[in-house]
Structure formats: structure tokens, C-alpha cells
Amino acid sequence: MTAQITVVGLGSGDPDRLTLGSLKLLQAAGKRMVRTKDHPVVSWLEETGVTFTSFDEVYETMADFPSVYREIADRLIQSAKSEGGRSVLYAVPGHPMVAEATVKLLRERCPAEDVELRITGGESFLDEAFVRLGFDPIEGFQLLDASDLAVIRIDPRRHTLIGQVYDGFTASEVKLGLMEVYPDDYPVVVGHALGVEGSERVLRVPLYELDRIEGYGNLSLVYVPASDDDRLRIRSFERLHEIVSILRSPEGCPWDREQTHQSIRKNLIEETYEVLETIDEDDPDHMREELGDLLLQIMLHSQMEEETGMFTAYDVIQELNEKLLFRHPHVFGDLNAQDAEAALQNWEAMKAEEKRRKGLEPENLSALNGVPRDLPALMKAYKLQKKAAKVGFDWDSMDGVWAKIEEELAELRASVAEGQPAEDQALELGDVLFSLVNAARFIGADPEEALSRTIAKFVRRFNYVEERLREAGKTPGESNLAEMDALWDEAKAAERAEESSKFG
The missing domain is CATH 3.40.1010.10 (Tetrapyrrole methylase, N-terminal domain)
Known part of the structure; x- marks a missing residue:
């Protein structure tokens, strides 16, 4: 049976x-x-x-x-x-x-x-809650579990009931989660044993007092009334999407409405570099602001396509999520990766599989395929060389790299000495730079980062020279090279002294 x-x-x-x-x-x-x-x-x-x-x-x-x-x-x-x-x-x-x-x-x-x-x-306890707390769920209602209160699930526009609030510790966790969305003094309701004669207690308190109430148990819940205050949604992606769509609407901002992909193309590049600057400066507060500016560019481009019916910001997110899940089989699938190199191999293998699913044959594509056309030249040279090296087109050792640099430098000198056309000299200079990128790759340095650090060093030292000249009542134009060289050496010495003091 x-x-x-x-x-x-x-x-x-x-x-x-x-x-x-x-x-x-x-x-x-x-x-x-x-x-x-x-x-x-x-x-x-x-x-x-x-x-x-x-x-x-x-x-x-x-x-x-x-x-x-x-x-x-x-x-x-x-x-x-x-x-x-x-x-x-x-x-x-x-x-x-x-x-x-x-x-x-x-x-x-x-x-x-x-x-x-x-x-x-x-x-259900919901039946009593609707009656005792006095709200109609058809207005918008969500039921959440205190043991799994993810901030992303909280929608202030809906009446929210939180069940499984067994004890004071759980109530404290609920309070902290809600404070990610609501102000500390937002009015909430705690219900103990709703509908049970002689045991029912309904307490209305500000959010910050939620875990100071006694009597939590199996029959306890927390109720957060719905609100139309848009300030409560200021941390949500949905609100960002809504704001950008309003800016681009007929009732929105005239400047935003006029923009096209091409007109704000340069903004995307500028905002990216501003983010990189905050990374180099190790400035988290400024980074937070600049990442927001970069995100705005992504939202504007997505909104333009949403207006044509091609895709939305949510389609962008979906495609990204699918890609991350697919390309990390060692995290979300049944493969393993013991180190970063193995993880990268999984990533590349899944990229190749994606191409096959799109009808492409990775083995028939150029080894240089996939490098963005509009990358800065130094970065582009680095990526192209790395791709070529993967298929064996590379020097056997650093000796070959040094020889190539010397060869290209000699050709540049000859081009300049012979007075060749400027275009020819520029091509020879490009060859020298390209060979130097090879050297960077061989010593494990990113040439873009290396040059950026040198530029930053140059700016620091030159600013030192300007400051010292200013103290003397001069400008660089009123000085001479020998004086500026001496101040430059001072700046170098000061940097070395500062570095030495750091390491005691």
C-alpha cells in the first residue's frame, strides 16, 4: 500500500x-x-x-x-x-x-x-494580518522571510510583511536590512500572536526601535507600510532606469533628448578615463561618483535603443548575467579551476563555444580577432602582441626583443638623419614604440600603465620645479634649462628620500 x-x-x-x-x-x-x-x-x-x-x-x-x-x-x-x-x-x-x-x-x-x-x-497569519493591520493586498503586497531578507527584494511601494521573526536577534537583522532602504525613524508595526485572544499585541514603533521590543516568537511578524515617496527608491536600479527614461521623454531635458549615440560617444570614453584616474589615486569617494557617471552613459545608450524597440537596459543586464554564468562553469557549473590561470582557460573555452553557437568557427577566425578597433594605440599593440604570442608568433627570449629594439631605433635615427619625409619618420617611430611594447610584455608590465605612471611622475616633478621657481618670483619662461634641471634633480632626490622613509 x-x-x-x-x-x-x-x-x-x-x-x-x-x-x-x-x-x-x-x-x-x-x-x-x-x-x-x-x-x-x-x-x-x-x-x-x-x-x-x-x-x-x-x-x-x-x-x-x-x-x-x-x-x-x-x-x-x-x-x-x-x-x-x-x-x-x-x-x-x-x-x-x-x-x-x-x-x-x-x-x-x-x-x-x-x-x-x-x-x-x-x-494563514496573512488573513489576520490583513484584518488587524488594515491594508488591502491588492494595493501591492510582498511577503518576505526574515531569515533571507535581501535588500534587492524590498519595494517600498508595496505593503511589506516579514514573517519568521523568531527572536530579538532576527529582529535586529531585519532592522539593519530595512535601514538600507528606509530612514531610521520610518514607522513600522510589530504584531505578536495576531488574532489570538489574550495574547495579541500590536506595537507601532520607529524602525530604529524594532529590536528593542520584547516578546518575539513563532507568532511574530513585522509590517512595513507602503509609501509613494520616491526618495525611498533612490538606491534602486528601477528608479535609475525611470529617471533616465524621463530625461529622454518629451517632458524631460531638452539637452538629453537631443543626444544620439554619436554625440555622446566621446563622453563614454572620457568617463571611463575619469574612473581610471580615481583608481590610480586610490580615492574611493571620488571613484563612487565617477562610476555613477560612467553608468549614466551606459543607461543613456540603452535608453536610446529602448526608444527604437531594439533592446532595454534590462536586456543588457540579462545578456551580461547569462554571459557570466556561462563563462564561469567552474563556479556555476561542474568544472573546476584551482587558480586564476585555469579560470582564464575556462573563460576562453566558453567564449569559443559561444562563437560556435552563433554559427562562427573560432578556428577559422584570425588569431588577432576580438581586439577593439578604437583602443588607445599602446593598449591595442599590447593586446595584439599577446594574441599573436598565444599561437607561437613571438621571440624565444628577451635577447630577440632587445635586438629588435636596437634595429628599429637605428632605422629611426637613419630616417631622421637622412631627412626622410615626416610620414616615413613617423612610421619608423611607430616601429620603435611597437618593439618597446614587446619588451613590456616580456617583463610582465602593462605598457599603458607603465607610461601612465611615468607621466604622473613627470607631472609631480615638473610641478615641484614650478613651485620652487614661484617661490623665487619666477616662471619657467623666465628661467633657464640649467636652473630647471637642478630643481628637477632636487625633486628626484626628495622622492627618493620619501620612499626611503616609508620603509624605515
């Missing part, structure tokens, strides 16, 4: 709300089990002679709630199989299908275990 489990909801806590059908099932059951006896209806039933075996001791032996729920599901299934076809009754607080993890596990596992699962509803 097929094993059976019958799940019965005990309701929100008032015995008078228990349905006649549920009461008959509870009274007639041969084997009755309950997730926890910490519920008013269980106490009332046991006074009438309807007794239970509870799983309360499981909570004391397991390290976390998921382990508790798995253990309860395991025991229920094994118990049902040992009953020889007789149904095991399993009672849970509230409604079995509302915030009841054990029932979710049973629904997932029973079919595979050949156990028939029957579920009988009961009054």
Missing part, C-alpha cells in the same frame, strides 16, 4: 478559527506529528485529548534552520513508509502553503519516495 502523509494547517493561533474538517482529521488520525508545540491550538487540542509527537528537539540538535527542515522531512517520510499504508498526520502552524519550508520539501521529495501527500489548508 502507498505510504501517505496528510498535512493539516493549525491556523494563525485562535482555536475558534480551526475548521471543522481540520478538527475531524486531527481527532481521527492514528499517528499525529507536529512541527512545534509552541502554538496555542496545539495546547488547546492536547487539553481535549488530541496529543502529538513534536519535532521541537530537532531544533536543539541542528546547526541551522535548513538542516532542521530537512531532518523533519526525512523523519516524516520514513515514518509514513513504516505505517503500512496508514496516513501520518503532520500539523503545522498557519497555512501549510504559506512560509512552511518543511511542506515545500515534502512536495519536492514525496513523489520520488512514492509517498502520497495530501494538504489541508488552514487560516
Whole structure:
């Protein structure tokens, strides 16, 4: 005979709300089990002679709630199989299908275990909450779990109920999560044992006092009223998307409406370099601002395409998410990567697979394929050389690199000495720079970063020269090279002294 489990909801806590059908099932059951006896209806039933075996001791032996729920599901299934076809009754607080993890596990596992699962509803704590707290869920409503309160799920425009607020520690975690969205003094409501005569308590407090309230337990919840205040959504991506769409609308900003991909193309490049500057300066506050400016450029370009019906910012996010998931099989799949090199190999392999899925054949593409056309020349040379080196087109050692630099430098000298046309001299100069990029690659240095550091050093030292001349009542134009060279050497010496002091 097929094993059976019958799940019965005990309701929100008032015995008078228990349905006649549920009461008959509870009274007639041969084997009755309950997730926890910490519920008013269980106490009332046991006074009438309807007794239970509870799983309360499981909570004391397991390290976390998921382990508790798995253990309860395991025991229920094994118990049902040992009953020889007789149904095991399993009672849970509230409604079995509302915030009841054990029932979710049973629904997932029973079919595979050949156990028939029957579920009988009961009054949910939501029913009492709608009445006692006085809001209509059709206005916009969300139910969240205190143990998994992700900020991204909180929408201030909806009435929010947070269940599973078992104790003061959980209430504190809820408070901290809500403070990521709401001001500290935002009014919230704590409900204890809603609908249970003699036990119900409804407390309205500012958010910062949420964890100072006593009496949290299995029948506690937190209610956060809905608000239309846009300031509460200021940290959300949805609000950013909304603002950019308004700026581009007929009622928006005239300048923003006039822009095209081409007209703000340079802005994207400028904002990228401004972000890089904050990275080099190790300035997190400035970086936060500049990353926002860069994000705005992405949003504007996405909004322009949304207006034509081609794609939206959410399509951009979807494609990025899919790419990240696909190219990290060692994180989200069944491959392994013990170090960064192995992870990079996985990434490249999945990139090649993406091309195959698009009908391209990576093996037939140029080894230099994939380097953006408009990269700065130094960076572009570096990337092209790295790609060529991967297929064996490279010097065997640094000796070959030095020889090539000397060869190209000699040709540049000859071109200048012979007075060749400026265009020819420029080409020879390009060859020298290209060979120097090879040297950077061989010593493991990024030439763009190396040159940027040298530029920064030049600016620092030249500023020192200007400052010292200013102290002497001069400008560089009123000085001479010998004087400026001497000050330049002073600047170098000062930098060396400062470096030495850092390392004691």
C-alpha cells in the first residue's frame, strides 16, 4: 500500500478559527506529528485529548534552520513508509502553503519516495494580518522571510510583511536590512500572536526601535507600510532606469533628448578615463561618483535603443548575467579551476563555444580577432602582441626583443638623419614604440600603465620645479634649462628620500 502523509494547517493561533474538517482529521488520525508545540491550538487540542509527537528537539540538535527542515522531512517520510499504508498526520502552524519550508520539501521529495501527500489548508497569519493591520493586498503586497531578507527584494511601494521573526536577534537583522532602504525613524508595526485572544499585541514603533521590543516568537511578524515617496527608491536600479527614461521623454531635458549615440560617444570614453584616474589615486569617494557617471552613459545608450524597440537596459543586464554564468562553469557549473590561470582557460573555452553557437568557427577566425578597433594605440599593440604570442608568433627570449629594439631605433635615427619625409619618420617611430611594447610584455608590465605612471611622475616633478621657481618670483619662461634641471634633480632626490622613509 502507498505510504501517505496528510498535512493539516493549525491556523494563525485562535482555536475558534480551526475548521471543522481540520478538527475531524486531527481527532481521527492514528499517528499525529507536529512541527512545534509552541502554538496555542496545539495546547488547546492536547487539553481535549488530541496529543502529538513534536519535532521541537530537532531544533536543539541542528546547526541551522535548513538542516532542521530537512531532518523533519526525512523523519516524516520514513515514518509514513513504516505505517503500512496508514496516513501520518503532520500539523503545522498557519497555512501549510504559506512560509512552511518543511511542506515545500515534502512536495519536492514525496513523489520520488512514492509517498502520497495530501494538504489541508488552514487560516494563514496573512488573513489576520490583513484584518488587524488594515491594508488591502491588492494595493501591492510582498511577503518576505526574515531569515533571507535581501535588500534587492524590498519595494517600498508595496505593503511589506516579514514573517519568521523568531527572536530579538532576527529582529535586529531585519532592522539593519530595512535601514538600507528606509530612514531610521520610518514607522513600522510589530504584531505578536495576531488574532489570538489574550495574547495579541500590536506595537507601532520607529524602525530604529524594532529590536528593542520584547516578546518575539513563532507568532511574530513585522509590517512595513507602503509609501509613494520616491526618495525611498533612490538606491534602486528601477528608479535609475525611470529617471533616465524621463530625461529622454518629451517632458524631460531638452539637452538629453537631443543626444544620439554619436554625440555622446566621446563622453563614454572620457568617463571611463575619469574612473581610471580615481583608481590610480586610490580615492574611493571620488571613484563612487565617477562610476555613477560612467553608468549614466551606459543607461543613456540603452535608453536610446529602448526608444527604437531594439533592446532595454534590462536586456543588457540579462545578456551580461547569462554571459557570466556561462563563462564561469567552474563556479556555476561542474568544472573546476584551482587558480586564476585555469579560470582564464575556462573563460576562453566558453567564449569559443559561444562563437560556435552563433554559427562562427573560432578556428577559422584570425588569431588577432576580438581586439577593439578604437583602443588607445599602446593598449591595442599590447593586446595584439599577446594574441599573436598565444599561437607561437613571438621571440624565444628577451635577447630577440632587445635586438629588435636596437634595429628599429637605428632605422629611426637613419630616417631622421637622412631627412626622410615626416610620414616615413613617423612610421619608423611607430616601429620603435611597437618593439618597446614587446619588451613590456616580456617583463610582465602593462605598457599603458607603465607610461601612465611615468607621466604622473613627470607631472609631480615638473610641478615641484614650478613651485620652487614661484617661490623665487619666477616662471619657467623666465628661467633657464640649467636652473630647471637642478630643481628637477632636487625633486628626484626628495622622492627618493620619501620612499626611503616609508620603509624605515
